[in-house]
Amino acid sequence: AQSVTQLGSHVSVSEGALVLLRCNYSSSVPPYLFWYVQYPNQGLQLLLKYTSAATLVKGINGFEAEFKKSETSFHLTKPSAHMSDAAEYFCAVSNFGNEKLTFGTGTRLTIIP
Amino acid sequence: DAMVIQNPRYQVTQFGKPVTLSCSQTLNHNVMYWYQQKSSQAPKLLFHYYDKDFNNEADTPDNFQSRRPNTSFCFLDIRSPGLGDAAMYLCATGDLGLVDTEAFFGQGTRLTVV
Numbered sequence: 758a759q760s761v762t763q764l765g766s767h768v769s770v771s772e773g774a775l776v777l778l779r780c781n782y783s784s785s786v787p788p789y790l791f792w793y794v795q796y797p798n799q800g801l802q803l804l805l806k807y808t809s810a811a812t813l814v815k816g817i818n819g820f821e822a823e824f825k826k827s828e829t830s831f832h833l834t835k836p837s838a839h840m841s842d843a844a845e846y847f848c849a850v851s852n853f854g855n856e857k858l859t860f861g862t863g864t865r866l867t868i869i870p
Numbered sequence: 871d872a873m874v875i876q877n878p879r880y881q882v883t884q885f886g887k888p889v890t891l892s893c894s895q896t897l898n899h900n901v902m903y904w905y906q907q908k909s910s911q912a913p914k915l916l917f918h919y920y921d922k923d924f925n926n927e928a929d930t931p932d933n934f935q936s937r938r939p940n941t942s943f944c945f946l947d948i949r950s951p952g953l954g955d956a957a958m959y960l961c962a963t964g965d966l967g968l969v970d971t972e973a974f975f976g977q978g979t980r981l982t983v984v
Contacts, residue, residue, distance in 0.1 A: 798879075798978070798980060799978065800876075801960065801975040851973075856966070857915050860913050860914075861912060863911075
């Protein structure tokens with residue numbers, strides 16, 4: 758069975774500060790890992806994905822994440838937060854890129870002006 | 871440009887009155903998924919279709935059914951909605967024949983039960 762743990766259901770950062778959202782996974786097979794963003798009353802938009810290629814993955818809107826097998830982690834970062842980054846962020850895992858996803862409980866990111 | 875389209879975006883239904891949510895795709899993907907997302911919770915998979923093969927998750931209530939009449943369309947039927955079924959319902963598609971791809975989500979349908 759696969760699972761994802763997101764530490765911190767709420768994270769607040771100042772505009773221009775570093776964003777760090779944490780995700781740890783558990784998987785019995787090499788995982789595919791994803792970060793999705795969700796704005797209020799919207800669907801899920803893919804930020805980035807890890808599919809066993811490069812361990813440092815760059816996504817949209819300046820986000821990136823690093824796959825660390827030894828730590829079973831896939832933390833999401835952005836060097837400088839923007840007001841438009843305020844949203845809910847979900848980490849997810851699957852066996853293959855397009856198989857059913859198991860999501861973490863989400864982290865709500867608030868940006869302080 | 872929308873590739874996964876869900877209709878309607880907002881649906882209000884009465885307690886116990888059957889309701890159907892719709893999802894269509896232009897990607898020609900062989901898999902279509904339905905997720906339920908309750909307020910402030912993670913999306914939870916209800917079931918999925920791989921082509922015409924229906925795959926139900928073990929803990930999906932019998933009250934939830936699905937139909938996929940063709941590749942492009944998939945429907946979620948809630949036979950007798952209860953107050954606890956109020957949620958955002960997300961449709962997603964995927965292609966199991968492709969490597970290094972991902973699921974594509976629609977904008978969701980927010981269901982209110984009154």
